[in-house]
Amino acid sequence: MFPYLGYAGKWLWVDLTEGKVESRDYDPLLAESYLGGNGFGTRLLWENVGPDVDALSPENWLIFSTGPLCGTVMPNPGRMEVVAKSPLTGIYGDANSGGFLGPELKFAGWDAVVLTGQSPAPVYLAIEDGQATLRDATELWGLTASGTEQEIRRLWGDALVKTAVIGPAGENLVRYAGIQITAQRSAARCGLGAVMGSKRLKALAVRGHGPIRIADPKRLSHLSLELQRRLLANPIFPAVSAHGTPGIVSLMNAMGRFPTQNFKAGGYENADRINADALYSRAFVRNVACFGCPVACDKVYQIPDGPFANTSLRSVEYETLNALGACILNDDLDALLAANRLCDELGLDTISTGRCISFAMELWDEEILNLDDTGGLPLRWGDMSVVLRLLPMIARREGFGNLLAEGVRRMSETIGRGAEQFAMHVKGMEIPGQDGRAQRSMGLAHVTSTRGADHLKAFPTIDETGYPDEGRRRYGADYLPELVQPLATKHKAFLVKDGEDFGAVIDSTGMCKSGGTFVLAEIYWPDIGAAIEATTGMSMSVKLLKEIGERIYNLQRCYDAIHGITRADDRLPRRFSAEPSPTGNARGQTIDIEPMLQEYYRLRGWDATKGWPTPEKLQTLGLGDVAACLWR
Amino acid sequence: MPVALVRIHIKYHNMLRRLTGVDMQALDLPAGCTVQTALEAISRQYGHHLHEMLFSPNGTVATHLVIFHNGQLTRDDPDGLLLSEGDELMLFPSISGG
Ligand code: SF4
Numbered sequence: 001m002f003p004y005l006g007y008a009g010k011w012l013w014v015d016l017t018e019g020k021v022e023s024r025d026y027d028p029l030l031a032e033s034y035l036g037g038n039g040f041g042t043r044l045l046w047e048n049v050g051p052d053v054d055a056l057s058p059e060n061w062l063i064f065s066t067g068p069l070c071g072t073v074m075p076n077p078g079r080m081e082v083v084a085k086s087p088l089t090g091i092y093g094d095a096n097s098g099g100f101l102g103p104e105l106k107f108a109g110w111d112a113v114v115l116t117g118q119s120p121a122p123v124y125l126a127i128e129d130g131q132a133t134l135r136d137a138t139e140l141w142g143l144t145a146s147g148t149e150q151e152i153r154r155l156w157g158d159a160l161v162k163t164a165v166i167g168p169a170g171e172n173l174v175r176y177a178g179i180q181i182t183a184q185r186s187a188a189r190c191g192l193g194a195v196m197g198s199k200r201l202k203a204l205a206v207r208g209h210g211p212i213r214i215a216d217p218k219r220l221s222h223l224s225l226e227l228q229r230r231l232l233a234n235p236i237f238p239a240v241s242a243h244g245t246p247g248i249v250s251l252m253n254a255m256g257r258f259p260t261q262n263f264k265a266g267g268y269e270n271a272d273r274i275n276a277d278a279l280y281s282r283a284f285v286r287n288v289a290c291f292g293c294p295v296a297c298d299k300v301y302q303i304p305d306g307p308f309a310n311t312s313l314r315s316v317e318y319e320t321l322n323a324l325g326a327c328i329l330n331d332d333l334d335a336l337l338a339a340n341r342l343c344d345e346l347g348l349d350t351i352s353t354g355r356c357i358s359f360a361m362e363l364w365d366e367e368i369l370n371l372d373d374t375g376g377l378p379l380r381w382g383d384m385s386v387v388l389r390l391l392p393m394i395a396r397r398e399g400f401g402n403l404l405a406e407g408v409r410r411m412s413e414t415i416g417r418g419a420e421q422f423a424m425h426v427k428g429m430e431i432p433g434q435d436g437r438a439q440r441s442m443g444l445a446h447v448t449s450t451r452g453a454d455h456l457k458a459f460p461t462i463d464e465t466g467y468p469d470e471g472r473r474r475y476g477a478d479y480l481p482e483l484v485q486p487l488a489t490k491h492k493a494f495l496v497k498d499g500e501d502f503g504a505v506i507d508s509t510g511m512c513k514s515g516g517t518f519v520l521a522e523i524y525w526p527d528i529g530a531a532i533e534a535t536t537g538m539s540m541s542v543k544l545l546k547e548i549g550e551r552i553y554n555l556q557r558c559y560d561a562i563h564g565i566t567r568a569d570d571r572l573p574r575r576f577s578a579e580p581s582p583t584g585n586a587r588g589q590t591i592d593i594e595p596m597l598q599e600y601y602r603l604r605g606w607d608a609t610k611g612w613p614t615p616e617k618l619q620t621l622g623l624g625d626v627a628a629c630l631w632r
Numbered sequence: 633m634p635v636a637l638v639r640i641h642i643k644y645h646n647m648l649r650r651l652t653g654v655d656m657q658a659l660d661l662p663a664g665c666t667v668q669t670a671l672e673a674i675s676r677q678y679g680h681h682l683h684e685m686l687f688s689p690n691g692t693v694a695t696h697l698v699i700f701h702n703g704q705l706t707r708d709d710p711d712g713l714l715l716s717e718g719d720e721l722m723l724f725p726s727i728s729g730g
Contacts, residue, residue: 235685235696239647239725250645251724254700277649318730433730461728465698466707486705519729585705 002026005215006068006535007036008111012132014125016199017058017117021125021132026111032538033622037067038094038507039552040112041083045092046555046626048116051563055087055191056173056198058118064105064164064204065112068536070510071103071212071291073224075231075523078103078291079510080181082164086190087198088175088352088407089428089452092559093190094507096456097164097181098290098298101206102510104162104182108208115199124152124203129210137202141171144345145180152205164204167347169395170197174405176352176430177395180344184314185290185298188349190429190451191407215537223530228294230522231515237295240520241287243276244297245318248464250275252318253326255465255486256584257438259431260326261381262358263424263575266435267583270331274321278333288314295515301337308338316340322433323354328361328382335384339391346395353394355430356404357387359411362422368415375399424573426453427565436576436593438586439464441492444596447570448496450556458499459518460492470521487589493599501549508552551621554613557606558626567611570597636663638717640670645724651682667701667710668693670721685725698724 002009002025013022034043041063053059063083070077080102086093105113108129115125122137140148148165162182169177170193177193178186196202214220231237239247249271252258256266272278283303289296302312316337324330324339343350357379363369364379371378377386377400393401403411408430412423424431429452436443445458462471463484471484475498482490499518505528506517516523525542532540557565572593581589601608605617618627637660644652652674661669671693675683688694693710700706700722706713715721 235694236725236727239727240729242647242650243727245730247646247725247727248730251698251727252730254703254722254724255705272655276646277655455730464728465705465724465726467695467726467728468707469695514729519727584703585700 003028004031004068004536004538005213006072007031008106008109010110011112011114012110012127014113014115014134015117016115016119016123016134016201019119019134021134031068031536033548034552035067035505035508035532035548036111037065037070037079037081037510038083038504039548040065040508041081041094042092042552042555042559044114045083045085046559049085053085055085055090055093055195058116058199060085060116060195060198062115062192062195062199062201063112066102066106067508067510069531071106072214072535073221073292074511074531075224075228076290076293076295076512076515077510078293079507079512080105080187081507082179082187082192084192084195086192086451087173087194088191091427091452091563091565092450092556093192094451095178095187095189095192096507097179097185097187098512099162099181099183099185100291101162101164101181101204103291104206104208106208106212107210108206109210113204115201118198119200122200122202124201124205127204127206127208129208140202142168144168145347146184146345148203149182152203156205156207158207160207162206165347166193166196166202167345167395169347170194172395172397172405173197174348174395174397175407175410176349177347178349180347184344186315186344186349188351189454191349193347214535216534220531220534223527223534227516227523227527231294231520234520234522237520240297241295243280244299245514246276246279246316246321248318249321251465254584255438256581256586256589257435257442257464258326259322259433259435260583261329262327262362262422263431263435264579265583266438266581266586268326268329271326273331274325274333274336279316282333283337285312290512293512293515295520297514303334303337306334308334311338311341313337313341313344319433320350320354323351324387327354327358328387330382330384330387332384335388339384339387342388342391346391348391348395351432352407352430353391355424356394356408356411357390359408359422359424360404363415363419366422368417368419373400373415421574424575426572427569429453431573435581435586436572436591437581437589438584439486440489440591440596441495443572443576443591443593444492444496444600445499447572447593447597448500448600450553450560456513457503458496459503459513460495460499461518462495462521463492467521474521474524486585489596493596493603497600497603500553501546504552505545505549508548547621551623554618554621555623555626557613558618558623558630561612561630567609570611637661638663638665638715640715640719640721642670642674643720643722645722646727647725648682648685648723651685652678661715665715667699667713667715667721670715671710696726698726
């Protein structure tokens with residue numbers, strides 16, 4: 001009998017080769033040591049998918065995993081984690097999505113779904129409360145993301161079915177294909193849509209009607225109310241709620257932190273044409289929110305007229321405005337939104353897609369690529385007619401699109417001729433919309449992220465422009481002023497480590513990083529500990545919780561380590577250290593991550609030569625078995 | 633004796649643009665004015681909703697306001713930061729993310 005409430009207490013095991021679906025009990029030890037979500041996935045991946053497994057082979061595991069707070073009355077508890085070995089990077093991979101699928105899975109009575117093998121023909125997994133079956137998806141194969149969801153809903157006669165689907169990009173094994181989650185949100189990064197495609201799994205479809213039982217409902221309601229009050233009283237709540245992540249476009253542009261023209265610059269002269277104000281006045285329709293979220297940072301947009309008239313979409317994010325905007329020198333907002341919608345339908349991660357295109361555009365500029373290479377497509381900066389033609393070619397791996405479908409690192413290796421000096425990735429992952437020359441902690445975060453270049457693992461928000469009140473409240477006055485200064489390096493290793501550990505916990509609970517834990521820095525370790533106690537009945541001190549965060553993050557690093565990652569891979573592309581930023585607050589700045597990295601290894605208790613957790617460190621985290629495997 | 637004036641420009645973003653209804657404005661202020669003077673002037677012009685975005689309840693400039701002075705982020709005391717003819721201020725709510 002699973003002893004904790006808040007969890008469903010069981011998960012689904014699916015062998016796609018054999019067509020078998022089985023219920024498995026949730027191991028209480030796993031819940032105590034890894035919580036759920038991200039931690040659950042990390043441990044299963046470590047135990048079951050070794051270095052000899054190709055990410056696109058049947059032996060890779062694809063893990064959809066909720067956490068104990070997912071679907072509860074906590075603020076913004078609609079998040080779900082997807083974990084697998086990444087076909088883009090060949091190392092640990094995960095992606096996280098908001099929306100409604102995670103809570104629905106819990107209402108159906110499952111904490112997670114774990115899939116392995118490869119189906120002989122396209123299938124989808126249908127979960128209706130306690131019943132789970134594999135169903136034929138031959139008719140769905142080839143459909144777009146929204147087309148797939150609509151068809152499943154039509155077949156079920158139920159408009160409230162929640163889904164995770166892949167589009168053509170996932171089917172065609174594009175290495176950065178994402179998974180689209182109800183409603184129009186994405187578990188975008190790391191190419192996990194390609195893992196789904198390799199298994200011939202078109203979709204998960206879930207309908208659940210059951211309750212989530214709470215250990216101490218009164219305590220949880222009081223806590224939730226208090227947190228909601230704190231969120232609403234936060235002075236920047238109105239701005240975050242009004243515009244969501246697009247709200248930072250112009251601010252980051254002024255900081256010189258808005259990657260432009262494949263990271264040549266950190267500021268775009270036409271940023272105001274693609275910023276939140278432009279988006280709002282051009283296309284805003286209404287606010288929407290993920291499950292149980294008071295922030296409602298999500299919006300529905302619709303282009304009112306012109307060549308893309310009536311194109312409607314939601315979840316337009318800062319990252320996409322950067323990747324399909326400034327980074328390719330595009331200031332045509334309508335075309336940008338149309339490209340965003342197309343990526344969603346094809347099932348492409350907008351960040352990696354945009355970066356592959358900006359990389360190709362720079363190579364065109366440098367005359368490393370020509371018309372023979374591109375199949376007759378001129379790759380001029382900002383030419384959205386070409387971009388809109390390229391997107392389906394990438395998703396279907398047609399012509400030049402087949403090369404772009406491989407991601408920046410493989411593109412640079414295939415093209416050669418000096419292309420690698422313009423390849424903006426870390427460990428094979430395309431760099432998202434930050435520039436370490438303008439914010440030191442982000443440069444470090446891109447390097448230490450366990451899934452390759454990423455801002456969301458550490459998510460250092462406190463020093464983006466400097467938030468002294470939040471910095472003081474969260475970390476204490478001793479760390480100020482440097483901690484909140486974007487160009488300072490002091491204390492940044494500490495900030496990144498704390499963010500990574502806290503983020504690992506948040507991603508293991510089912511809470512959102514945009515809704516109070518990082519963007520509105522209101523909810524912190526003690527609040528999450530209290531919420532876990534009230535929800536599950538598990539006793540959870542801050543010390544224990546921090547240990548869990550560390551355990552998860554260290555295990556991810558160990559997973560990368562057994563896949564050959566060492567200290568030598570912890571580096572930024574040359575551009576950041578060799579070319580001073582020409583724009584904004586960062587003008588004249590380069591970044592040297594070395595001192596911060598040294599400090600980071602020291603704080604983590606990692607071997608500074610190899611960049612791996614030491615056996616002693618792993619022992620203290622209860623990972624003796626992992627140490628024995630890594631250091632044998 | 634007429635007071636010498638300096639003309640400065642203020643650019644609004646995000647909620648500040650919504651509250652003022654403009655993206656940019658020119659403002660004539662007495663020579664020797666500071667960033668604080670400019671914020672007080674626009675606060676008088678646009679009313680208490682904007683005032684709440686610019687100032688803390690104790691009357692000091694809000695720490696959740698991000699100010700760029702001639703393209704450079706400033707965290708200096710707004711009361712000590714003098715403005716000259718042609719200066720530009722950009723004002724943002726201090727949001728983060730992404
Ligand atoms: S803050 Fe935004 S992304 Fe997060 S749960 Fe709320 S609506 Fe969704």
